[in-house]
Every structure is written in C-alpha cells, then in structure tokens.
Amino acid sequence: MELTDSIWEIIKTNSKSLDGKVWYGVKSTKIFCKPSCPSRIPNKSNVLLFTNLDTPVQNGFRPCKRCQPINEIVSDDIWVDEINYILESYYDQNLTLAELSVLAHGSISHLRHVYQSKTGISPSEKLMQIRMDKAEILLQNTKRSIGDIGNDVGIPNNSYFIKLFKKTYGVTPHQYRVDRIN
Template sequence: MENFEWTAIQNNDASYDNQFWYAVKSTHIFCRPSCPSRLPKRENITIYYDPNDAIEAGYRPCKRCRPLNQPVDNRTWVSEINTILENNYQQNLSLKELAYQAHGSQSYLRHVYKQETGMTPQQKLLEIRMSQAEIMLVNSDQAVAVIGRKVGFDNPAYFIQKFRQKFGKSPLQYRLQRIKA
C-alpha cells in the first residue's frame, strides 16, 4: 500500500472514492477511502483498484459506506456477523464492538440479526461459547474456570450458571458424565 492511500484512508478522504477501495483482512469487508468506520490496522489492508476484484477475493461490501452504491443484502450481512462471532467469541464482544467490526449501527445490526435468525447476536454468541466449552470439557482436562475464560467468561460462577441453564448440569457434572459414557 502506498503512503497516499494510507493517508486517504486515515483521513476518510472522499476525493479518493471510486479511485481505489480498501479491504480489511480481519473483517472480510471492503470500503471506500471515505468510510467513517473505525480505522483498521495498516497491515490488515489490501488495496483494490476495481471493487469486483475485492468481491472475487472474498470480501463483501461495507454496510456503512456502500462502496458499490447499493445496499448490502441482509443475509450476507448476517453471515458476516456470524463469522465475526465465531472468530472472536473468546473476546469481550459487546454489541458496540460487533457493530464496529460489522460496519453498521448497533440498533440496526440487532434488528436485522434478530429478523433474519430469530435470535439476538448476544444469544448467538452465548450459543457459540457454550458449544466451544462443551468441546473443551470433553476433550481436555483443563479446569472449569480456565475453560470459562477461554470461551469468553471472566467470571467462573457466571460461566457455570450459563452452562447449567444450557445443559441442565454443571460443567464438572457434564464432564464426568461424558467421561463415563
């Protein structure tokens, strides 16, 4: 990437719109230089001089800046949100952070996600975390608190409570029952 391109992206310089587009490797989204979304790390950016090249490389258009001058399909956006959730479930992923990463507003993201999937992004995140915890409990001998932290729960008691709600038993009871089976 040239310095002028980086400067244009940093300054949200609309004079470079339709001259080049930038794609962000960590989110699989591409934008116009003027996009008001959070500035990505320079090393995660790839420059394209044709937006179709970005699409062919597997990037989807940003919901916020609409680099193709057309709205992004909701199903495509929900798929991208799911990818973000699956790749970042270990982190403290608030709705605000998710909206930043998915290039949309918090309220609209929550509305579209629930409309398309029947659940909120937070419910999906909890589902992913519980699934990962289940795998770790069965396939490792790590302590329950360690597994809880690895799947995104800082508070072991809260992790145990949520696990019990999902599976009807504590993580330790679940592990012991699966080992005996």
C-alpha cells in the same frame, strides 16, 4: 497494490480522492470499503488494497453496509452472514453490542433489529450459543480447567460461566466432563 503511507493517510482521513479507484479490505472482519468510509479506522496490519472491484468479493470479502463500496445496498442476509462471521471470529473477546456494530459497520439499533428479524435471536444470544458450543468442544477434547475454558470462550467469571453452561446443557461443566468420560 502496496499500502503506502499516502494511501494509509487517505484511509485514515476518509478522503474521497481514491474512491472508485481503490478499495480496502479488513482481514479480521472480511469487509471491504471505500477509502472514504466513515467507519472506525482498521488496524493497518489487517488492511489489504484492491484496485479492481471484483477482487475483494472473489477473495471472500463482503461489501461494507455503511459506505456501500459497490454502490448497492448490502442485503440484510449478507449482513447477517457478516455479523455471524464476526461473532465466530471474536467470541473469545469481550464483544459488546456496540463493538459488534462498529465491526459490522452499522448502528446498534439497526444491527439488533435486522439480526433478530432474520435469525429469531439477538446477536447476544448467538454469541452465547457460540461460546457454549466452543466450551463443550473444549470440555470434550482437552483437560483444561473449567476456569481456563470459561476464559478461553470469553467468559472470565468462573461462576458465571458455570451458571451459563448449566443453563444451556442442564449440568455443570464438571458434571458434563465426568458424564462424557463414563
């Protein structure tokens, strides 16, 4: 089904007129919703339409925790998977807990509580793990500067990036790179 201007207007205004007939998926988050979902309006270019409720799931989309498009409460385990997908997808951006909660279609406090109870770490700690893992790979496989690598993984402050890397790996990024060469 094509995303026409009239369907886009229904999504933008959270109209219930197409609920149960059409669902939309957001390619950047892999979440699908009812047209009436009160979550933030996605970028139009990231929207896919579905006329069959089975199709989004078959295409790897997860139901929205907020609007519950399959009329079932989304399990916390599925939601944590969704949050991890978002963290992996947006690690290189300035991703705050507030922005994460918008992307994952839930409240900040509930997201933090559920994520911590299911994983044992906070979403912020997971984001930092992802960033450090990505930085380690870049240090091993590229000759990019330390500052560029910090920026590439979402930590544009060079001294802060070095401090976090040293806290994680016990050595500075430069020392890490030198030790890997020798």
